[in-house]
Amino acid sequence: MFNLDDYIRKVPDFPKKGILFYDITSVLASPIAFKYCIDKMTEIYKDKKIEAIAAIEARGFLFASPFAYNLDIPIIPIRKKGKLPGITLSKKYDLEYAQAEIEVHSADVPKGKRVLLTDDLIATGGTLNAARSILIEGGAHVPEIFGIVGLPFLNYQKVLDPTPITTLIEYHSE
């Protein structure tokens, strides 16, 4: 039987000591595992009236793109500050020891439409929370959040409440 866990590379002490990094390049390197992820996303959301998908730079783009192609919907890239050339909406948020900032082209946010917000992995939920707020500021609805991998022990549910969150696999300890 197919088990997605077999395709996720676990790298201890990356990017720093004490962090177990769940790497999805090993999913990308397996057409079986990648197809499993895209087929699952498509199956979960195909009847949920999703009108666009927003994804976080850079790994989020890889899963959002084939999904958008399958559903025939637009992709809204959410990028690190300074990468998008047009007029943007932006949001600063706290990381463990620093601040980060993400941006979206305001013209690309579909006003009044149902946007699925995605990333490859949901850890603290801080990045998705900031992304959700700029999408809503731009006039979109964010009815659901999706990640391939979830780390619920980092309490992302609380940060992302009340938006429903779906993941394909969860890990429950560090």
Ligand code: AMP
């Ligand atoms: P978050 O804490 O949810 O804002 O996560 C920020 C970003 O860091 C996400 O895009 C994740 O892909 C990445 N990330 C955080 N923790 C991990 C981890 N343990 N393994 C792999 N990626 C991670």
